[in-house]
Amino acid sequence: MIDFKEAEAAARNGFNDFVQGASNIVLEEIVISDDNSRYEVTFSYDVDRTPSPLSGARTRTPLFELATVLGKRKEYKTFLVSSKDGSLKGFKRYKGQ
Amino acid sequence: MAKNKKRSVPNHKRNIIIDTNLLLLLIIGSIEEGRFISSSKRLKDFSIRDYDLLLKAIQSFGEGYTTKYIAAEVSNLLDLKGYAQEKAFEIARTIFETFKEIDSNLNDDLQNPYLPQFGLTDSKLIEMSSTHLIFTADDRLSPLLWGSGQGNVYSLAMIRALAS
Numbered sequence A: 001m002i003d004f005k006e007a008e009a010a011a012r013n014g015f016n017d018f019v020q021g022a023s024n025i026v027l028e029e030i031v032i033s034d035d036n037s038r039y040e041v042t043f044s045y046d047v048d049r050t051p052s053p054l055s056g057a058r059t060r061t062p063l064f065e066l067a068t069v070l071g072k073r074k075e076y077k078t079f080l081v082s083s084k085d086g087s088l089k090g091f092k093r094y095k096g097q
Numbered sequence B: 001m002a003k004n005k006k007r008s009v010p011n012h013k014r015n016i017i018i019d020t021n022l023l024l025l026l027i028i029g030s031i032e033e034g035r036f037i038s039s040s041k042r043l044k045d046f047s048i049r050d051y052d053l054l055l056k057a058i059q060s061f062g063e064g065y066t067t068k069y070i071a072a073e074v075s076n077l078l079d080l081k082g083y084a085q086e087k088a089f090e091i092a093r094t095i096f097e098t099f100k101e102i103d104s105n106l107n108d109d110l111q112n113p114y115l116p117q118f119g120l121t122d123s124k125l126i127e128m129s130s131t132h133l134i135f136t137a138d139d140r141l142s143p144l145l146w147g148s149g150q151g152n153v154y155s156l157a158m159i160r161a162l163a164s
Helices: A004-018 A062-071 B020-029 B048-058 B068-077 B082-098 B115-128 B142-149 B156-163
Strands: A022-032 A038-048 A072-082 A088-093 B016-018 B064-066 B133-136 B153-155
Touching: A004 A022, A004 A038, A004 A072, A004 A088, A022 A072, A062 A072, A062 B048, A062 B064, A062 B082, B016 B020, B020 B048, B020 B068, B020 B082, B020 B133, B048 B133, B048 B156, B064 B082, B068 B082, B068 B115, B115 B133, B153 B156
Parallel strands: B016 B064, B016 B133, B133 B153
Antiparallel strands: A022 A038, A038 A072, A072 A088
């Protein structure tokens, strides 16, 4: 049976395989299921979807700042890791927020 | 009352008002890569691409303005559940805190000649189109805004066309 550190490492591998464009990845939570069969490992991360302006550099107006804020959002995902062998069982949207 | 008397060509100095449906797109599209756009009954005609285009379009302008009527409509029409709805209101709060509010007087606005045909929110929008650029996806409203605002309207169709 793997420990919490190994579960985190396995989940990070899964994260890197499936989540694109993430930065500032932070481990938020690790819990083991009641039957000890799997770990649930939750990461938060920033996603920057700010589009490039229609043309050239723009003045940083309030609307420019708003578009930048809306384009950068913190998101969460929970990865399911087998406690037996550390294999990835999948991931899901985090519902704990 | 917040007013912008300028009627210059749209640029970063221009102030805009975003209509209810496009605000809903902006709010709901901001949650988890836009996955809830398809969940909202009000956003059946929109896609995540429309969200990206709208975000790209508004950042070229100066300040966002809104009315109490638009804010109330947006608040009433956010139709997600649980966590997603909480996120939606968090984003709505961020957006409305960024926008400046246009003063409105209910008694005055009830005298608007467009009220019977378009209702309170849209008749106020028609009035404001003489001084503000209006972003709207309302095909019924767009021609009237064009007439009233001498071209002070960005329809979603125009935004899509600019990007194609």
